[in-house]
Amino acid sequence: MNQIVLIILAVMATAGRVIGLILISILTGWFLAYASIKSKFFENTYIILIEIFESVPVITFFPVVLIIFIDRVGGPLGVEMAADFLVFTAVVWNIWMGEYQAFKTVPREMVEVVENSKYKLFGKLRTLYIPFSIPRIAANLFPSVSDGFFYITVSEVFEVGIHTYQTFGIGSVLDTFVADGNTFLIEMSLLILGIIIVAIILILREFSKYAVSRYTLDNDAPVLKRGRINLRETARVFAVISKNPFSRLSRYYKYRENESHEETYEKKVKKQKYLKYIYAAAGIFLLILILYAAVSTIISVKYNEWMYLFSKTKMLLTGLGFDYLRVLTILLVSMAIAIFLGYYLAVNKHAELVGIPLIQTLSAYPAPIYFPFIFIATEPFMFSVFGGTANELYVLFLGFVSTFYYVFYSFWMGVKAMPAEYWEITRNLKLGYFKKMRKVIIPSTFPYMISGISSTINSAWGGLMIGEYWPHIYGTHSLYVHEGLMKTIDVATGTGNIALAAWGSFIFGIIVAIYSVVFTRKMMDLAQKKYVAEEGVYAA
Amino acid sequence: MVIMDVIDPDARIADLVGLLYVLNNIFNGKTDLYKLEKEMEVDIDDLMPIVYTAERLGLVAVESGDINISDKGREYIKSGMIQRKKIINNSLRDIEPFKTAIELKSFSLDDILEKLKDNGVQTFNNPDGLHDLEVILIEWGVYSRLLKKTDDGFEVNTQDQS
Amino acid sequence: MEAQVGNEGVSQVVLEAVNIDFSYDNGYKVFENINIEADSGKFVAIIGPSGIGKSTLLRILGGFLKPDRGEVRLMGRVLHEPTPEVALIHQSIVTFPWMTAEENVMLSMKTKNMDREKMEEKAREALARVGLEGFEDLYPKEMSGGMRQRVAIARAFAADPYIFLMDEPFAHLDELTAEGLRQDIYNILFSGETPLKSVIMVSHNLTEVLELADVIYILNNIPATVVGKVDVNMPRPRNPRNDDFNANLDMLYSYLTPPRKRE
Numbered sequence: 001m002n003q004i005v006l007i008i009l010a011v012m013a014t015a016g017r018v019i020g021l022i023l024i025s026i027l028t029g030w031f032l033a034y035a036s037i038k039s040k041f042f043e044n045t046y047i048i049l050i051e052i053f054e055s056v057p058v059i060t061f062f063p064v065v066l067i068i069f070i071d072r073v074g075g076p077l078g079v080e081m082a083a084d085f086l087v088f089t090a091v092v093w094n095i096w097m098g099e100y101q102a103f104k105t106v107p108r109e110m111v112e113v114v115e116n117s118k119y120k121l122f123g124k125l126r127t128l129y130i131p132f133s134i135p136r137i138a139a140n141l142f143p144s145v146s147d148g149f150f151y152i153t154v155s156e157v158f159e160v161g162i163h164t165y166q167t168f169g170i171g172s173v174l175d176t177f178v179a180d181g182n183t184f185l186i187e188m189s190l191l192i193l194g195i196i197i198v199a200i201i202l203i204l205r206e207f208s209k210y211a212v213s214r215y216t217l218d219n220d221a222p223v224l225k226r227g228r229i230n231l232r233e234t235a236r237v238f239a240v241i242s243k244n245p246f247s248r249l250s251r252y253y254k255y256r257e258n259e260s261h262e263e264t265y266e267k268k269v270k271k272q273k274y275l276k277y278i279y280a281a282a283g284i285f286l287l288i289l290i291l292y293a294a295v296s297t298i299i300s301v302k303y304n305e306w307m308y309l310f311s312k313t314k315m316l317l318t319g320l321g322f323d324y325l326r327v328l329t330i331l332l333v334s335m336a337i338a339i340f341l342g343y344y345l346a347v348n349k350h351a352e353l354v355g356i357p358l359i360q361t362l363s364a365y366p367a368p369i370y371f372p373f374i375f376i377a378t379e380p381f382m383f384s385v386f387g388g389t390a391n392e393l394y395v396l397f398l399g400f401v402s403t404f405y406y407v408f409y410s411f412w413m414g415v416k417a418m419p420a421e422y423w424e425i426t427r428n429l430k431l432g433y434f435k436k437m438r439k440v441i442i443p444s445t446f447p448y449m450i451s452g453i454s455s456t457i458n459s460a461w462g463g464l465m466i467g468e469y470w471p472h473i474y475g476t477h478s479l480y481v482h483e484g485l486m487k488t489i490d491v492a493t494g495t496g497n498i499a500l501a502a503w504g505s506f507i508f509g510i511i512v513a514i515y516s517v518v519f520t521r522k523m524m525d526l527a528q529k530k531y532v533a534e535e536g537v538y539a540a
Numbered sequence: 541m542v543i544m545d546v547i548d549p550d551a552r553i554a555d556l557v558g559l560l561y562v563l564n565n566i567f568n569g570k571t572d573l574y575k576l577e578k579e580m581e582v583d584i585d586d587l588m589p590i591v592y593t594a595e596r597l598g599l600v601a602v603e604s605g606d607i608n609i610s611d612k613g614r615e616y617i618k619s620g621m622i623q624r625k626k627i628i629n630n631s632l633r634d635i636e637p638f639k640t641a642i643e644l645k646s647f648s649l650d651d652i653l654e655k656l657k658d659n660g661v662q663t664f665n666n667p668d669g670l671h672d673l674e675v676i677l678i679e680w681g682v683y684s685r686l687l688k689k690t691d692d693g694f695e696v697n698t699q700d701q702s
Numbered sequence: 703m704e705a706q707v708g709n710e711g712v713s714q715v716v717l718e719a720v721n722i723d724f725s726y727d728n729g730y731k732v733f734e735n736i737n738i739e740a741d742s743g744k745f746v747a748i749i750g751p752s753g754i755g756k757s758t759l760l761r762i763l764g765g766f767l768k769p770d771r772g773e774v775r776l777m778g779r780v781l782h783e784p785t786p787e788v789a790l791i792h793q794s795i796v797t798f799p800w801m802t803a804e805e806n807v808m809l810s811m812k813t814k815n816m817d818r819e820k821m822e823e824k825a826r827e828a829l830a831r832v833g834l835e836g837f838e839d840l841y842p843k844e845m846s847g848g849m850r851q852r853v854a855i856a857r858a859f860a861a862d863p864y865i866f867l868m869d870e871p872f873a874h875l876d877e878l879t880a881e882g883l884r885q886d887i888y889n890i891l892f893s894g895e896t897p898l899k900s901v902i903m904v905s906h907n908l909t910e911v912l913e914l915a916d917v918i919y920i921l922n923n924i925p926a927t928v929v930g931k932v933d934v935n936m937p938r939p940r941n942p943r944n945d946d947f948n949a950n951l952d953m954l955y956s957y958l959t960p961p962r963k964r965e
Contacts, residue, residue: 109792112766115784117810117861127809131800213843215800554848554875557882565939580877590878621833621886678844682836689840697836 007189010173011196014156017169018091018148019200021084025092025144026137029099030130034121037103047100049285054093054458066158066498070165079165086155090147098140102133107217131215138211139413141204146363146405149197150459154368154466159494174369178474190370197364201357309503316504319485320511323468326484327460330399331407334456335449338408343441346415356412363405368466371398372473379477391481399463403456410452414445450523465490545596546636546663548589549672553628553679555590560599560609560617569609576607597631628684636661637673638681641696648693649674714742716900717781717788717865719763721772723925724755731925732758736772738919738928740865742899745888747911749904750921751958756904759921760867763902764790777864786810786861793870795850797842803829803853804838810861828856831890848879855887859896866891868903872910880910885939888914908954912947913940920957930957 036043069082106129114128156171157164166172170193177185345352375394382390422444426436468487470479471494481487485504492501562580563569577587591607594600599613616627632638640655641647647655649670656673657665664673677694681687687694722736732755740746750756761767763774765784774781776788784790789810797806807825816824826838832852842850851871858866871887872880891901905911911918912934920930932953936946 107794107796109794109796110798112761112764112784112790112792113796113809113857115766116764116788116790117786118784127798127801131798134800214841217799552846552848552879554846554882554886555878557886558878558880559882561881561885561939566941566943580881582877586876586878625833674844675846678837678840679846679849682840683833683849685836688836 003185004188004192007170007173007185007192010168010170010189011192014149014152014169014171014193015196015200017084017087018145018152021088022091022095022141022144022148025088025095026099029092029096030125030133032096033100033103033133034125034129036100050093050097050100053089054097066493067502076167080167082158082165083152083155083167083169087148087152090151091144094140094144094147095137098136099133102136103129106132134211134215138204138208141207142201142360142363143406143409145200145204146360147459149364149366150368150402150462152366154462162496171369178372190373193369194361194365198361201360201364205357205360305499309499312500312503313507316485316488316507319483319488320508322481322483323461323464323485326396326399326464327457330396330403330460330463331453331456333400334404334407335411337404338411339437339442342408342411342415343437346412359405359408363409367398367401367463371401371467375477375479376474391479394479395464395467395481398467399460402463402466403459406452406456406459407449410448411445414448415441417448418444453523461486469494545634546661547596547632547638547676547680548593549663549676550585550589551593551676551680552590553683555586556594556597556599559590559594560613563600563607563609564614564617569614571607573602573605573607596635597628599631625684628680629686632680632684632686637664637676638686641677641681641687641694644696646690646693646695649677651693652677713744714899715775716740716742716777717763717902718775719759719772720775722759722762722769722774723771724758724762724767724769733762733769734925734927736921736926736928738763738902740900740902741917743892744900744916745891745914746900746902747905747915747918748902748921749906749908749911749918749954749958750926751960752906754921754926756906756921757869759926760790760869760902760904764788764867766790787863787865789858789861789863789866791854791858791866791868791871793873795847795854795874797850797853799842802839802841803834803845803856806842806853807857807860810857825856825860828860829853831859831893831895832856833886847875848883851875851883855890859898862897864897864899866898866901866903868901870905870907871903872907873905884910884914908951909942912936912950912954913942918954920954922957922959 032046036046065082065085069078069085072078073081110128110132114124119127152169152171154171156169157166157175159165166175170189174186174189177189341355345355374397379390382393386393418441422440426440431439464484464486467479468481468484469490473479485508489501489504489508492498492504558580559576562576563571566579567575573587573591577584580587591600591602594613595602597612599610599616601608601610612627612631616624619627633642636659637652637656640652640659640661644652644655653664653670653673656663664670677687678689681694682689685697688697717740719736719738722733723731724733725731736759738746738748738759748756748759758767762769765774765781765788776785781788798809801809804822804825807828808821811821811824826835829835829837832855834849834852834856837845837849837853842853845853872884875883891898903911903914915934918930918932918934919928920932921927922929932950934950936950940947942948
């Protein structure tokens with residue numbers, strides 16, 4: 001019985017950590033968002049930093065975290081801070097971005113009302129900005145909660161060389177039970193974690209409904225009549241819409257939008273040339289951060305150690321190539337499934353009613369916790385059929401379950417945000433299934449998909465980091481792939497070769513930052529230029 | 541089926557003032573409905589709910605395409621805000637959903653919806669009915685001080701009757 | 703219905719714009735040497751072709767935007783920033799959905815260090831003035847558009863302003879609703895029960911302007927200047943169908959020839 005209490009406490013500790021860190025993100029985000037609407041320079045720097053950090057996998061921070069918190073802070077506090085930091089970097093970007101976008105889209109008229117009454121900073125935040133940001137926070141909470149749980153369990157226990165560091169939570173408690181082989185307690189842990197996650201998801205859904213009914217503006221869903229908003233009808237339309245709060249919530253899901261809400265009297269701001277310098281500066285800052293970790297380790301390292309690291313570089317790059325192939329595979333499979341399943345759920349009300357909460361719960365249930373049990377159950381079969389390739393399939397599967405949700409969620413939000421007129425046109429023109437997908441649905445969900453992809457790729461990397469080298473996944477069995485940068489970093493960390501791990505992360509960081517600036521941003525710009533479906537209807 | 545006198549769900553009190561002003565000041569109290577429609581640049585959907593409602597309140601008379609302002613209507617325009625509220629307050633008492641509301645004295649939205657159905661009023665018996673009913677009770681009832689909003693519904697105002 | 707409010711019937715300048723120049727950051731000059739005066743007891747309207755910058759001018763008058771040259775004076779002193787004494791009323795109806803009607807109204811009083819009870823009382827008073835007693839605890843979502851605009855006006859009243867700046871306040875409403883609200887609002891504004899002395903309204907609806915205004919300023923040309931000032935001396939209520947009204951309408955249109963680039 002004592003053990004059950006221990007499990008409950010551990011689950012509470014883990015959930016408390018995730019929720020506490022989300023609250024901290026929300027709180028800090030309000031002030032940062034306010035600072036960025038007040039200063040153009042701060043805004044540009046802030047947004048670029050968010051975008052770069054967001055598209056760099058959380059796991060890249062690990063060596064930095066290990067060195068800073070374990071070495072410099074040390075003790076149980078250092079371990080706790082290391083765990084918290086990892087989770088924080090997983091939850092924070094979505095929320096900060098959502099709050100920033102909310103603050104940017106506060107209607108000019110409402111700002112004028114509070115300015116008219118001479119409100120100071122806290123008055124403005126309390127009466128206008130914070131309430132206005134609530135729907136966007138609600139829309140971005142689901143992915144943040146899932147992300148937070150995903151990393152909390154791996155960050156609660158980690159090994160560096162012969163040292164094992166752990167902090168109290170369901171991840172570390174479960175680790176002990178697995179080591180003891182206590183099946184009953186393992187099952188109880190999984191069950192209790194499941195119950196708590198379901199409870200959190202249910203609370204979040206209620207919160208979303210409340211946020212929509214209380215904090216959204218009617219003119220977010222304009223009812224046009226002879227080119228004017230028909231206020232007589234707004235009350236009624238709102239009543240209809242509020243029956244399905246998620247289709248309204250989807251309007252607040254993060255994706256980059258045009259700042260088309262600016263009024264004519266607003267002074268036009270010249271296109272800023274210093275933007276690209278800020279980009280460069282942000283990139284360099286990030287590299288310095290990683291470099292600091294690497295250098296602070298390497299500085300004590302001798303000349304021939306450097307030679308050793310350089311000699312390993314080619315192997316690291318090959319590994320990275322393999323990993324990119326894995327990420328791409330995972331992404332494509334996830335997208336294919338998300339599109340067909342997401343579409344099915346979006347048009348089928350009954351399936352949606354059951355399907356969405358189920359998927360939300362599954363996504364928040366951390367893959368690294370249940371994965372070993374799937375492994376145990378399927379291992380004999382998989383290896384007898386696929387032989388050595390089974391390892392690779394397991395890793396891809398882990399990547400998939402850790403990532404699928406983000407693609408799915410952003411696609412589903414996109415479908416939900418699609419104007420009703422588009423649905424009617426597809427029916428009117430009797431478009432076939434694939435034509436409808438190709439011409440209407442996929443393009444109009446494109447901005448949402450793109451914004452989901454950065455989260456997706458992050459989690460895919462997280463999945464690989466865990467899966468590519470998993471010693472003693474149960475008993476004497478281990479999971480590992482032949483080639484992969486993540487594996488190399490894992491092995492190096494595990495054997496205490498921090499220099500090599502840091503060097504690997506450094507190279508990884510550079511490539512990913514370049515990829516994010518060159519590729520992700522391009523896609524986002526394209527998405528906002530061409531594919532903002534709402535404007536196709538309401539801009540007229 | 542009995543045709544009941546019911547406030548139209550689309551009738552807004554601001555429209556009533558507009559209608560009476562235009563009728564009195566521009567048309568000297570009497571005109572054809574089509575001329576009114578032209579003058580106001582409104583559709584029939586926008587015009588008829590308030591015309592019917594104004595007639596049920598006894599503020600105008602509608603007869604074969606003509607509309608006439610009544611004495612009560614003239615009095616309404618000349619009055620200040622408090623007197624106008626009194627006029628509406630008195631005129632609502634025989635019209636649904638307020639007749640039923642007075643019968644119930646204190647009620648939730650579900651209560652009155654149920655009771656209205658029992659009394660044969662079908663206007664609110666549709667998917668948007670509950671919301672329409674709430675808007676009508678607020679727009680006309682609370683505005684004219686006939687009703688008072690409470691935490692879980694409405695209550696007939698007793699102290700404020702004239 | 704014409705009420706003279708102010709110091710014993712002596713006309714007094716409430717708000718004036720003196721020699722205003724204004725350009726956008728990209729160098730486009732919007733206004734040149736604009737002079738406008740709102741006297742107590744007068745309803746002032748500003749009209750002009752679309753895109754001329756009427757809303758921008760209203761923001762300058764309210765202290766939301768700084769002119770490049772010239773100044774805005776409220777009761778004789780220079781206005782540097784927005785103040786509750788000059789209340790801006792928007793075209794789109796601005797209520798805060800997360801606050802009740804009463805809280806919406808109290809929004810404009812927060813800076814005055816009153817105790818809560820006194821603020822509530824004042825908010826109820828302001829709501830009653832626009833005909834919304836009994837609506838204190840309702841949320842904007844439970845009200846129709848016309849009622850919400852009344853809440854916005856009550857909010858402006860609660861700050862005890864000397865002047866209202868109205869930016870096409872009826873543009874988003876149906877004509878029937880707008881007509882009702884126009885008449886009601888005119889009566890409320892000039893009831894003399896509040897410190898309010900004057901109103902400046904921007905509109906593109908000339909009939910609406912002629913129905914309400916005592917003084918009309920006409921903007922035209924690029925950059926915009928005041929090309930005409932008209933005193934309207936028709937009795938109220940004004941009937942858009944009588945000849946006098948139409949003659950005035952005709953005269954207003956004569957000022958609104960296509961804007962010319964000035965040499």
